[in-house]
Amino acid sequence: MTNSLKNRVIIVCVGLVLLTTVVSLFSFWWSTSQFNEKKVTQDINVAENVYKQYLTAKESLLLTAAKVLTSDFGFKQAVATRDADTISSVLYNHSQRINAELMLLLDLSGKLISSNKPNQEFSNDLEQMMNELLTNAEQSNFVVLDNDLYQVILLPVRAPRTIAYSLVGFKITDEVATELKNLTNMDVSFIAEQDELVRSSLLSRPSPFSPNDYFYQATTSRIFGEQVIYRNRNLHLASLEGHSVNVLLSADLTQSYTEFERLFFTIILLAALTIVIGVVASSLLANNLTMPLSQLANLARQFARGNYSVDSMSNKQSNEIKTLIDAFRNMGNDINEREQQISFAAKHDTLTGFYNRSAMLEVLNDSLAENQEYTLVAIDIKGLRHINDKLGPRVGDDCLKAVACRIAAFSDELGGFHARIGGDEFLTVFPTSSSLNLKRGISGLMAQLEAPYTLQKLKINLRFSAGVVTYPAQGTLADDLMRRVLIAVDGAADEHENIHHYQEGEDEEHLESLLIIDELKQAIAEDDGQLFMTYQPKLNMATQKIDKAESLIRWQRKNGSWVSPELFIDLAEQSGLIVELTEWVIATVVKQVGQWQQAGIFMQAAINVSAQDIAYPGFHANLLHVLKSNSVAPALITIELTERDMIENEEKGIQALENLKAIGVKISLDDYGVGQTSLGRLKMLPIDELKLDKCFILKLDQSEKDQFIVRSTITLGHQLGFSVVAEGVETRESLEILHDLKCDHIQGYYLSRPLKADLFEQWLEQYNELA
Template sequence: MLTSLKHRIIALCIGLVVLTATGSLMGTWWSSSQFNERKTQEAISVAENVYTQYLQAKQRLLLTAASVLTSDFGFKQAVATRDAETIASVLYNHSQRIDAELMVLLDTSGNLISANRQDLQLPSDSRSVMRDLLSHEDDSTFIVIDKTLYQAIILPVKAPRTIAFTIVGFAITPAVAKDLRKVTGMEVSFVVETGTTKVSSMALPEGMGVLEYTNAKRVQRIMGTSPMYANASVALPALTDSAVSVILSADLKTDYAEFDKMVLTVVVLSLVTVLLGFLASGFLARNLTRPLQQLTQMAKAFAQGNYKAKVASTKPSSEICALMDAFHDMGENIQSREAQIRFAASHDSMTGFLNRSATLETLNIRLISEMPQYLIGVDIKGLRHINDKLGPRIGDECIVQVAERMQKHASDFNAEFARLGGDELLVVVEGKADWSIERYVTTLKLALEATYHIQGLELTLRFSIGALSAPEHGDNAEDLLRRTLIAADNAAQEGVNVYYYRKGEDEEYLARLQLIDELKQALSDNDGQLFMAYQPKLNFRTHQIDKVESLIRWRRSNGEWVSPEMFIDLAEQSGLIVELTQWVIDTVVGQIAAWQSKGIVMKAAINVSAQDIVDEGFLPHLQETLLKYKVPSKLVTIELTERDMIENETKGIAALNSLKALGAVVSLDDYGVGQTSLGRLKMLPIDELKLDKVFILKLNESHEDQCIVQSTISLGHQLGFSVVAEGVENQASLTLLREMGCDYAQGYYLSRPLPALEFEKWLGEYHEAG
C-alpha cells in the first residue's frame, strides 16, 4: 500500500525525534547506571580503606597496651611468683584503662593463669590457639572466644626468658559495627567461617545471615525491582581453622530514587519533544507537499505531451520556484530529446542514413507507388583491413564519404538511403523512364570508385554492388532487402563489381541456411547423420596398409547425401568449422583407439582448415582427446592445404611447430596446384608432401606428369619429407610410383573411402590376398 509524501515526512520527523529521544534515554540510563555503579564501588572501596585504618589503629593500641603490660616489672614478678591476686588486679586495671574486653595470661603450655573476667571460658585446645596466635607475630588476629569475636594480640612475658603469654583484645560488638557504619556510611557485619553473623549494624531477623538478608531485600522501581544492597566482603586475619570476614553492605535506595527520577524526567521531556515534532512535521509536510501536488499535475500534463503546462502557487519558496523552472526546462529538453531519440531510433548515427527497421517501413510505403523501385546494395571491400592497418577512424571516415557520394549522386532522384551493417549501405531510388537500373548502377559505381582524400591519404576503394528492381523481384520489403544483400554477397563471392539478382537465388540462399541449421543439429544430436569414411594408403616400403585418410560424410535424415565440399564450405562461412573439426578429431582418435583394442595399429590423417589451425582451442582439444583415448600422437597426421597455409602463414607456422612438438605428423595437402614456392616450402615445419591427384590420375599416360611427380618425390626426399600420391586409378600408375620411390599411394584403384566396419573387412581381405 502506497503512502503519501506528507505522511512519510511526518513519519520521518517523528521517527527521528523518537530515535533521538530513545538514544538520549538509553545513553542517559547507561551512563547513569555506570556512574552509580562506579560511585557504589568507590564508596565500598573507601569504606574498606576506612575499616582497614580502623583495624590498624586498634592493632597499634593493642600492641602498645600489651607491650606496656608485659614490660611492667611488678607484673613480671607477680607472674614469676604466681601471685594470683596481683596478676588478676593488674589485668583488670589494665583492661579498664584501655577499654579492652579481653585480658588473658597463659603459661607456656597454654594453660590459663588468670583473666580479667572470672567467667571466661577458653577453647579446649588453648595450646593450639596460642601457637596459632603466635604465628601472626605482632599483628592482631580475629578470634572467637566464649562466643564473642575479639580483635586480639599475643605477646610473651619475659624475665628474661619467656615465662608466660598475655592475650589482649577488643570485643567486636554491635556498638563497634554501628560506629563503623557512621564512619563509612555502610552497614557492617562480621561473619565467621560457618556463615554465622556474629555482629552486624543491621537488625537481622532471628536465624538469618547477613548475605541471605541483603540478597532477599529488593526495592520497587519504575521498571520492576532491584537489589537493595550491594555487598563487598573483606577477609580478616584469623586463626587457621576459623576464617572471619567483614561484609560491607551499601544501601542503594537513595541512588535508585535519584536515578528513577532522572529517567522519568527524560521520558517526559522526550514525550513533549515527540508531540512538538509531530506538530512541526505536519506543518512542514503540508507546506512542502502542496506545491509538489501541483508539480505532479504538471508532470501528468508533460506525459500527455503538453509541455506548456504551468504551476500557480500563491507563496512559493525560492526552492519551489527553482523546481518549477526546472520542470519547464525539462519539458523543453524532453521535446528536443524526443525528436533526437525518434531520429536515432530510425537512423544511423554515423551517416544519418535509415537503419534496417526504418528501411523496411519506408520500403513498404514506397512499394505502394506504381513507379518501379531500384534497390542497390553497396558493400565496401577490404574495410576490415583498412581498420586493422590504418585505424578505425580512417575506416569510419571512408564510410562517411561513401555515404556522402551516394547522397550527392541521388540528389536528382526520389531516393532513400540506409546503412544495414558495418560496411553495407543501401540506396532505394524511384525509377525514371530514361534511367534503367543498369545505367543508374553504372554511374553510381563510377562516382564511388573515384579517389578518396582522407586525413592526408589518397585511398582507392572497391565495392561489391548488388542490385534488383521491384516489383519485378518481389513485392515485400523483407524479401527485397534480403535479396539485395544476397546479390551483393554474390558479387563478392564471384569477384565481380556488380551483380544483378536473378530469380531463384533467394531459394538457394534459404536452402543453404537450412543446410547450416541441419548441420548444427546433426553435430548437436550426433544421431549418425555425420560419420567418417577411411581411405587406405599403401606403404610402398612394407607393402602394408598402415595408414588411412579420414574423410567426413553426411547423409541427411531424409536419406539425401550432401557433398563434403558443400557442407564444409558452409561450415567455414558460418563459423561451424571449428566445432565440426573437433567432432572429427574426437571420432577419428576414438576409432584409432578402437582399432588398437582389436590389435590393428593404424595411422589416420585428419584434414583441417585455416580457421582450425589458428583457433586457440584446436591444439588443446587435440591433446585432450589423445589423452582421453590414450592414443600416441604419432598415429595422427594433420593435413593442411597450400591455400590454408597462405591465408594465415605466420600463425599457421606457429601452430604447426606446436603440433610437431606434440608429436603429431604434419602433411601439406594438394601440393603442386597452389602457390607454395620452393622458398616457402623449406620454411614450413612439415613431415609429408601430398601430391595433388591432378598429377596422378593419368600418370601412366602423361610424360609431363611423370617428370613433375619424379622431381617432386626427389625434392621431398632431399628435404626430409615423405611423399604421398593420391588419385591412383590403375596398376600402371601404382607401378610407376613404386619405381619412382614414392612412400605412400592412395586412390580408388586400392579402395574408395569406407566406413570403419567395412574398412576392417576390406583390410582383412587385403592381407589374405597379399
C-alpha cells in the same frame, strides 16, 4: 437452445468483455503505477529545486543585510568605541528591517558584545561556532542556538582591520516549514538530530515526534494492502561539525492511492455495466462492442505512454510558482529533445546520418508503392580495411562520409532514400524511371562513386561492388528485398563484377545454405548418426601393407539426401561452425583408432583440419585430452592441412604445428602442387609428409609431363626428409609408375573407395588374406 446464435453471441461478447476487462485492469494498474512512480520522483525533484532556491534567496538576503550592517560607518564607529546603546539600537533596527530574528555582534574571541534583543544570552559555545563559521566565509550555515534553529551568516566588521564579527540569522520555525510545504505541496522537516531539535510542516504530530521514524514508517490500509504514506528524500544542510542539520522532504501518497482506487472501481463498475448490457441486448452489444473496447485500450495506451497534461499547473500566479513552471516546462522540453536525439540515433548511422539497417527495413515497408518501380542498389567499398590500416581510421571514416555524400546527392534528387547497412556497405533505393531519365540509372551512380576523392590533401581512388534488386519484380517484402540485394552484392564480390543483378534462385540457394548450417549444427549436437566417418586405406609401397588411412566425413540428412563434404565444410568455415565440427571429427576418429588398437589393428589415421582449427586456442589442448581419454599414441594421428591453410596462417600455423610435432603427432601437407607454397617456405614448414594432389595422378600413365612433376616432387620430398603420398590412383599402370618412382604411400579408388569403419575392417581382412 445453448447452440443458438444469440447465446453464442452472448457468450462470446461476455467472454471478450471479461478478457478485455482483465487485460485493461492489469494494463491500467501497471501504467498507473509507473506514472505515479515517475510523477512522485519528479515532484520531489521539483520540491528540492524550490527548496534550494528558497534557501539561496534567504542566504542572499542574509549576505546583503550583513554587508550593509558591517559597512555602516556609524555602526563601525560605535563598535570601535564600544558604544553599547548605539550598537544595540542599530542591531535592533536592522533586524526589524529585514525581519531577522537573530543579529549578534561578537568580539574577536567569540564573546557576545551585543544583540538585537536586550539581555540576550546563549548557552552555546559562541567562540567554537564562530571559528567554524569563519571557514565558510560569506556562506550561510544552519546552527542551533538555545533550542532554536537558525540560518546564519557571519561577516567581519573592519575599521579597517577586523574589530568584531556580525552574526545575522533567520529562525527556522514550523511556520517556515509550512511556507515551504505550500510552495512544494509536500511536508518539510528540519532535523538537528544531535541537538534533538525538529521543525516540521506537520503541525499535528505525535509526541514524541521523530520525523525519520514517522515519515518512513507511516502506512495506510488500501485495497491492495498496507502501503507507505510518504515518499522521502533526505538532504544534508551546511551545518557545524557534530551538529548536523538535515531537511526531509516527504511527499504524501494518499491522494494518489485515492485517485487510483476511484479509477479502479470506476473501471470495475463500467465493466459490470457492460456485461449486463451485453447479456440483455446481445445484438446491440455485438454491433457496438468495439467502441468501448477501443476506448479502454486507448486509455490504457495513453497511461502506458505517460501522456499526461500539466496545463493545470499554470494557474499558480506567484513568482516562485511561475519560475517552477518554467523550469518544469524546460525540463520537459529537454527530455523531449533528448528523446528525439535518442530516437534519431536509434534509426540512423552516427557517422553518415543515413538510416541504419533496422530502420531501413521499416522505411522500405512504409515507402514502397505498388504502382511504382524502385531500384535497390547495395554498394560495397572494396579494400576499405586496407585504407584504415595504412592511412588510419580517420581517413577511412572520411571515405565513408564522402561516399555517403555522393550517394545522397544522386538519390535525394530522385526522391530516394538510403542506409548504411554494414561497416563498408550502403543501400540506396530510388524510383527506376526517374533514375533512367535524369541520371543514367545504376551506371550513372557507379560513375559518380568511382570518381577520385580528395581527402585530407590525399587523392584516393575507391573501387566498388554493387548488387541490384528491382521492386516489385524481384520481391515485395522488405526482408526479402534486403536479403536479396545483399546476396547480389556478395555475388558481385565473389564473381569479381562491378555490378551484379540479382538472379532468380540465388535467394533460395542462400536460404538452403542457412538451413544446411542449422541442420549441421543440430547433427553435431545430437550425434544421431547423420554424420559419420569413412576411411580410405593407404598402401605402403615398400611393405605392401595397409598401415595408414585417411578419415573422411560424410553427411546424410534426415530426409535421406546426401550433402557434399566440400559444401558443408565450406559453409561450416563461413559460419564459424568448423571448430565444433573438427572437434567431433577428432573425437570420432581417435575413438575409432583406439578401438582398432584394442582389436590388434594398428592403423595411423589422417584427419583433415582447416585454418580456423589451427588458429583456435583450444585445438591443441582438446586433441591431447581426446588422445589421453582413448589411450591412443599421438604417433597414430596425422594432421592434414592444405597449402592454402599454411599460407594464410603462416606464423601462427607454424607455431601450432611445432607444438603438435612436439607431442608426437604427424603433420601432412595436403594437395601439394596446386597451391602457392614456395621452396623456401616448404623448407621452413614443420611437416612429415607431402601429399601429391590427385590432378597429377589421375592421368599419370597418360601424361609424361605429370610424370616429370611427380618424379621431381618425390625426389625433392625425400631429400627434405618427407615421406610422399600420392592420392587419386585409379589404374594399375599409375600404381606401377609410382612404385618405380619410389613413392612411399598411395591411395585411390584403384585400392579402395572410402569405407565405414566396419566395412574397412572387412576389406582390410580380405586384403591381408590375399596378400
